[in-house]
Amino acid sequence: MKFIKQLLNFYINSSIHVALAVYSLTWITLLEFGLEYNESILYFVFYASITGYNFVKYFGIAKFHHRSLANWLKAIQVFSFISFVLMCYYAFQLNKTTLFYIAGFGVITFLYAIPFLPKSLFLDKQHNLRSIGGLKIYLIALVWAGVTVFIPLINNNHLIDINVIITGIQRYVFILVLMLPFEIRDLQYDSLKLSTIPQNIGVRLTKMIGVLLLAIFLFLECFKDDIYFENILVLGSVAVVTLLFLVFSKIKQGHYYSSLWVEGLPILWLILLLIFA
Secondary structure, three states: OHHHHHHHHHHHHOOHHHHHHHHHHHHHHHHHOOOOOOHHHHHHHHHHHHHHHHHHHHHHHHHHOHHHOOHHHHHHHHHHHHHHHHHHHHHOOOOHHHHHHHHHHHHHHHHHHOOOOOHHHOOOOOOOHHHOOOOHHHHHHHHHHHHHHHHHHHHOOOOOOHHHHHHHHHHHHHHHHHHHHHHHHHHHOOOHHHOOHHHHHHHHHHHHHHHHHHHHHHHHHHHOOOOOHHHHHHHHHHHHHHHHHHHOOOOOOOOOHHHHHHOOHHHHHHHHHHHHO
């Protein structure tokens, strides 16, 4: 039992789970626009997510405690390096235009962790984008929406039309809602200077905003050129499950409530889409 728990913790802490979520959302985009399964872009997104997330999470720790790293962190470092190599391998299989846009999101991820801003903007000693009050959740949603919607379509030379724009907005809104249980959980840890949504308006209003965003998420589907009953059914099911996780989220959550179950909702979405669509 202890080994299974350690394995699960490594699965989460090494960002495999979040990478599967990003991978799932990217595949969902391909399915929604009638495009074939594309191993190069999907595997690139998967390994890039592991590389990027582990860089953001562990850069500071590795920088200042390199010689005294715990065994689990050393294992994650090795795993991240392997993922980085595989990311580079699949990157060479993408077209140049795709790589150009990927570079933009890569820069945002880099600046999210690396100190570079003038001191007047700092909320703490981190001196990076994530330390700017209120920016974190919107920045993450922007990168996820860009990577999982626009990158796979650009790589397939798909026209960026109104349907794509609507899908991008939907994805952005959905990621915002997914982030809210994390924001609620982190109320007990976050500095007040971070100015998160629950810190500004409280848990109850945060959940109400989440409900409103989910309604917008569903409503936007009505503006697409082609509306399919199967997609509406899957979208509605995902929205209901997400709503339940949001409503029942609290400051003192179970250890895996957000990091495993909430973050796994995109995987559920993909599974439902593969079954019903």
